[in-house]
Amino acid sequence: MNTSTTIMWFRRDLRLTDNPALEAAVAAAHGNGGSILAVFVSDPALVKPSGVNRLRYLSACIRSLRDAGLPLVVLRGNPLQVLPALAKRVRAQRVFCTGDFGPYGRRRDEGVRRALAADDVELHSVDSSYVLEPGTVRKGDGSPFKVFTPFSRVWGQSAASHMPGPRMDPGTVAWLTTVADEGLPDHASPGGSHATLPEAGEMAAAGRIRVFVDDHLRAYDEMRNNPAADATSRLSPDLKYGVIHPRQLLALLGDHPGEGARVYRTELCWRDFYADVLWHRPDTARSAFTPQMQGMHYDSGPHADERFRAWCTGNTGYPFIDAGMRQLLAEGWMHNRVRMAVASFLVKDLHIDWRRGARWFMEQLVDGDLASNQHGWQWTAGTGTDAAPYFRVFNPVSQGKKFDPEGTYVKRYVPELAGVTKKYIHEPWLDETAGDFTTLFAAGGASQYVSRIVDHAVERSEALARYGAVRAEPRP
Ligand SMILES: Cc1cc2nc3c(=O)[nH]c(=O)nc-3n(C[C@H](O)[C@H](O)[C@H](O)COP(=O)(O)OP(=O)(O)OC[C@H]3O[C@@H](n4cnc5c(N)ncnc54)[C@H](O)[C@@H]3O)c2cc1C
Known part of the structure; x- marks a missing residue:
């Protein structure tokens, strides 16, 4: 033998x-x-x-x-x-x-x-780490999908039958243990992250699944966009490292009726979709999915660098944006709704290349995943799949008002704004009770909070002009 x-x-x-x-x-x-x-x-x-x-x-x-x-x-x-x-x-x-x-x-x-x-x-x-192996979900003629909804229809038909396998008991296996461990490189470098990360491992992930299914799944469709409620599964790092397989989640969802489970299944499909897009187009990790958008003009140089630093550290003067960027620094994770808002802000208010933001995310995110990250950025920047309309410019104030109406999320991460009333929490510069903008900063309330580094209305017009120019160029 x-x-x-x-x-x-x-x-x-x-x-x-x-x-x-x-x-x-x-x-x-x-x-x-x-x-x-x-x-x-x-x-x-x-x-x-x-x-x-x-x-x-x-x-x-x-x-x-x-x-x-x-x-x-x-x-x-x-x-x-x-x-x-x-x-x-x-x-x-x-x-x-x-x-x-x-x-x-x-x-x-x-x-x-x-x-x-x-x-x-x-x-x-x-x-694979996916419900369906990248490259296997195809149109009838064998070509790849470039739009999410038709991909999700075909994916949904095959995904249902994938059931999870058993747990292996390591005690029943004859392991070879004579090879010396070299250990992972030391990560506690000076200046490294001090973010509070979730507990790792299958037991911890099982706990997160239990909490999510018991407390949040039923209303996931309504609550998933509310960053203060923290009502999403927070399983992205577990999925990234394969501590759980999405099959296990689909099997759990199988028993759950209702819109929450349906929408959650769709989110898992987005993960498969982006992996599939990257499998077909590996170049899109570094360049625009839409060839025409490769000619988009972005700012660079010292002024852009200064704005980029303000964005990275959560000091743009827009509370919803700053809360998101500070959550990223504190936890190595950011709520999806806020990821979209901060990405849009970097590209369309600060006119900085999406790849720079994507790189910062990959440096900071505990769930950093090339396919989901680069394509999440491209979707927001209007350069990616799903025919994202170039004129979709997130308004950082109305995003905050809509998805964090009480300002709870903002106050959690931006303590300087603790004393600001609900009415002005997303635009503290309008608080007339504190006098004009300058005196507000001098007089308490938002005392140490920074001034807005840009005016959204002005930058929105600039973004639209740049997108208009690139669209007017002859197609490559
Ligand atoms: C600019 C930007 C960058 C992103 N970067 C990453 C990244 O590096 N890694 C990453 O895993 N996700 C990324 N996402 C997608 C999404 O923000 C996270 O998957 C989600 O916030 C993780 O939290 P959760 O596990 O609580 O999500 P839930 O709402 O509980 O969703 C369940 C799972 O579905 C998947 N999922 C949900 N939304 C998306 C989506 N839009 N795209 C792909 N998969 C999704 C994730 O695996 C997630 O864990 C990014 C989104 C944007 C807009």
């Missing part, structure tokens, strides 16, 4: 429940009487752009798997070299992993497959 080792290469699937790649690795090892080595490769190419919050969260996910009994070894280096060397060392003939569908992951996996094959080692890519 062949008793070689089987390697399970963990990536964005850091869970024991419903993990088909892990199940396949266990089955293969049982089949030949060998043991399994569980490994995570800390790849410098991914560590660099990850941002401290994601690295901290990743580290906690790995710890949590170990606490659950999985002897997961971390090795450092380029997987193209690390995995073939490891396979040789432990005499492995197969490596299992969950498929990666991002631009870098696809290239890397192809390289690893070739490098392993040179030594007669097989790479088995099983399943």
